[in-house]
Amino acid sequence: MRSCPVVDRLACEAMDQEDPLRAFRAEFVLPDKEIYLVGNSLGAPPRTAAERVRQAVEDEWGRHLVGGWNEAGWYAQPLTTGDRLAPLIGAGPGEVVAGNTTSIAVYQAVSAALRLRPGRRVVVVDRRNFPTDNYVIEGLAELRDVSEGRFEDAAAVLLSEVDYRTGARYDVPGMTARVQAAGALMIWDVCHSVGALRVDVSAADLAVGCTYKYLNGGPGAPAFLWVSPRHQTAAENVLSGWYSHAEPFAFEPGYRAADGIRRFTVSTPHVLSFAALEAALDMWDRVDLEQVRAKSMALTSLFIDLVGDRLELASPREAERRGSQVSFYHPDGYPVMRALIDRGVHGDFRAPDILRFGFAPLYTRFTDVWDATQIIAEVLEKELWRDEKYAVRLAVT
Amino acid sequence: MRSCPVVDRLACEAMDQEDPLRAFRAEFVLPDKEIYLVGNSLGAPPRTAAERVRQAVEDEWGRHLVGGWNEAGWYAQPLTTGDRLAPLIGAGPGEVVAGNTTSIAVYQAVSAALRLRPGRRVVVVDRRNFPTDNYVIEGLAELRDVSEGRFEDAAAVLLSEVDYRTGARYDVPGMTARVQAAGALMIWDVCHSVGALRVDVSAADLAVGCTYKYLNGGPGAPAFLWVSPRHQTAAENVLSGWYSHAEPFAFEPGYRAADGIRRFTVSTPHVLSFAALEAALDMWDRVDLEQVRAKSMALTSLFIDLVGDRLELASPREAERRGSQVSFYHPDGYPVMRALIDRGVHGDFRAPDILRFGFAPLYTRFTDVWDATQIIAEVLEKELWRDEKYAVRLAVT
Known part of the structure; x- marks a missing residue:
């Protein structure tokens, strides 16, 4: 049964506007068009670094x-x-x-x-x-x-x-x-x-x-x-x-x-x-960790809702029991992740079957969640990951 | 018995001119007027770093x-x-x-x-x-x-x-x-x-x-x-x-x-x-280690000759038996080194009584050896290190 999201992109834009941490994003070096959901592996550079x-x-x-x-x-x-x-x-x-x-x-x-x-x-x-x-x-x-x-x-x-x-x-x-x-x-x-x-x-x-x-x-x-x-x-x-x-x-x-x-x-x-x-x-020194946690739970919950039952959830469904990442199982997780990265959604793959997406509350936006899940839906529904160019393993992923 | 140096500053300038490694010095960030003889502790920055x-x-x-x-x-x-x-x-x-x-x-x-x-x-x-x-x-x-x-x-x-x-x-x-x-x-x-x-x-x-x-x-x-x-x-x-x-x-x-x-x-x-x-x-990748060793032996030997018997040598006198540093014993080594540093000759002090001077063949010149030894001679002969401002220990030396 597919879950039924209650938000759209406009609602996500509103959440970004109300986000008390929104100003931090401008303090990072981030790609313009890519959605970076690997901050749980390597964080983005502060502009001052x-x-x-x-x-x-x-x-x-x-x-x-x-x-x-x-x-x-x-x-x-x-x-x-x-x-x-x-x-x-x-x-x-x-x-x-x-x-x-x-x-x-x-x-x-x-x-x-x-x-x-x-x-x-x-x-x-x-x-x-x-x-x-x-x-x-x-x-x-x-x-x-x-x-x-x-x-x-x-x-x-x-x-x-x-x-x-x-x-x-x-x-x-x-x-x-x-x-x-x-x-x-x-x-x-x-x-x-x-x-x-x-x-x-x-x-x-x-x-x-x-x-x-x-x-x-x-x-x-x-x-x-x-x-x-x-x-x-x-x-x-x-x-x-x-x-x-x-x-x-x-x-x-x-x-x-x-x-x-x-x-x-x-x-x-x-x-x-x-x-x-x-x-x-x-x-x-300037970050309120309560705001970080609240936003992290909101981002990850929204992501889980918007992915719905297109993927099998590997993470706890209850936000309190999660960190700031969301993982799914997929038997062809490697080509799926490569197809996503090819379309600008950067998560990572962990053998044998885990797709990971990390949400860094200082720079990940609710609109990023929206946009990423739209691409995930397309890649899965159209089975774009079956393209043979995604099957070849890279050295390190 | 004081040793009898056979060189003067002009001779040192000539040695620098003939030094096959002389071009490397310009590739380092180094102070203009100070003589840095601590490359055996921390090397100077390559300009490309x-x-x-x-x-x-x-x-x-x-x-x-x-x-x-x-x-x-x-x-x-x-x-x-x-x-x-x-x-x-x-x-x-x-x-x-x-x-x-x-x-x-x-x-x-x-x-x-x-x-x-x-x-x-x-x-x-x-x-x-x-x-x-x-x-x-x-x-x-x-x-x-x-x-x-x-x-x-x-x-x-x-x-x-x-x-x-x-x-x-x-x-x-x-x-x-x-x-x-x-x-x-x-x-x-x-x-x-x-x-x-x-x-x-x-x-x-x-x-x-x-x-x-x-x-x-x-x-x-x-x-x-x-x-x-x-x-x-x-x-x-x-x-x-x-x-x-x-x-x-x-x-x-x-x-x-x-x-x-x-x-x-x-x-x-x-x-x-x-x-x-x-x-x-x-x-x-561009350095000839034979040239490094030859220059190192020449620099350290010249330094030992020019210091003469003003200080008690702690290093082997035979160049083959030394690395690229020269050390001397002095019971008041700490204030002596501080007086030298105050006059732009940077060596270091190791407890209880060792004065160390390092010679980095890629950037130390024969004229540096000349100038440093002139200052060492002055500090020792005039006992400038007895000034009480040199007696107080700094946290880390």
Whole structure:
């Protein structure tokens, strides 16, 4: 049974007019005629990013040379940027370090958890989750799937707040309480939720995330690691590079861990990648996360309504239970997505059969939802994806 | 006894005229009146770096958005950049991955070595070496100092080709042979040698290095890891992120290591930091490393001669045994260096008593050596460093 949309393009235009976040779109570099629904994978560039990175190269590196470590604040970037990220995940200052990659932060978090729970060798994960988290910890612990529901002997439970495939969202407070009641540590991966909704990891033990999706920090932007203040003294950083030493410039022969969150830094920050992230965070300083979440739920609900039963929904139908993406199953998902991209609707495909569409509330419009769903309807109804030119696999999708 | 220099400034000008590398200096952003002798810590920006990074932000990220992973070659950066770095360390294509930081590469290299030598838990290091290498592996292995000369039960020996403090250079072929004869793996850290001399790690087992010193890749530029083709099948990557999976886009639940050097990647590259490094590598494609080494030896020898016995030499006097830096001991090294910097001679200070001066053959001139040594002589002879304004410690030096 086809659902019956109650809106038309004019209604979408009205929603855009009333959108309290509408002014942000002009702050991004976006294509004129294409509809970019992949902000859940790589966010669009803030217009200020190019200038901020130019400054870092020409005014900081070019002018200060090695003096930039002090004078341009490079040395402190893992901590200063961490403090700027903290409010986006419900954390406070001195609780977050930025840098490296999510995989590396996962390795640090799980290694720390295993040392905080000596004798426990099991880490509970979601086998359906984006597998990098699981790959990274396979060598560290015995993995058990969350579907077994057994936490009582686990050192830690590592889950993604939002599933990268379906967009399904965990009940963070509920799961955190359940895990901690079993004596295990709760580690949240917020890659797919930070910047899309009001993340709050504060009751958990550790968290990791990236900044290149909804936060728009740029390709390969620094990741981050949150360590609850409860654990900062007892937890150990397995990647104990010189940045994490109590006195990094004493060049002591032996390692002594710093107090506080600096203990979880590793080494030299990727300064130019931090610069682009800083431009993005300048924007986030002005964003109301309640408005982000409200718009995200409205955009994704409208999209689901307008696609109707043309595709099988893989995401939860209830908006509260979703992140800011909508996924559908299609046995020929790959050619379908290529046919859509060919017509300017950019989502992505995840093997074996998932079509994903991400909605970045800072720049996605209700009219984008309208226009995208019109094209989706045409591609599916006319079976345009059956054109053989869409069958050939590209190297990376 | 004061040494007796045989040159004057005119002679230095003539050496600059005859320098086959002299044209490279104009390709760098450098201060007009200051003498930058810290290229061993952070190289100067190639003039093309700003434009290359602008391209990455505006033309690649801005135009391709998520498509940049394919269309702008981001996905392949760890391998394509690795292949470009390979000739600088005597390695071949398919032997080097770029990314992350030196500390992380050290962790990967030592972890791999320990698994290749099961039953051996000792890693031999130089306790005087830049301590990040030692800090990172303290948790992995039992450390023993190289001065004990015992390798027979070691899993690996990790040494810096050039000592960060004194600039002393190891005999790489000799030490490699000695370590391997004892059944241990030889891991070279080439941070302080790559780009300063013709590094050749090819007989060793693993190597790590950074690209922000003599290679001029930018602050926090990607590090690299070399794995001998002999070990690429048996060696394991402890940081087994999704990039290193046999089929990263199959999103399989279990980890299967890729064949070849891709096995040693971790995850998403820091694309904007790679961009600046790419600009630097465009220059290295045109550089003759024999000319670099010849000029480096000439610059450092001239500097030592002109400083004479005003300072106690910490570096080897024989040019072949040095990298491209010259260090001196001074009990009041900190105020001495501050007085020099105040007069435009930029070296750095390493606790407790080392004055370091780095010579980057692509942009340091023989006249810079002359001018710097004139100022050093004045500061020392007039004891200008005793001014109390130089006594106060800055946060990071």
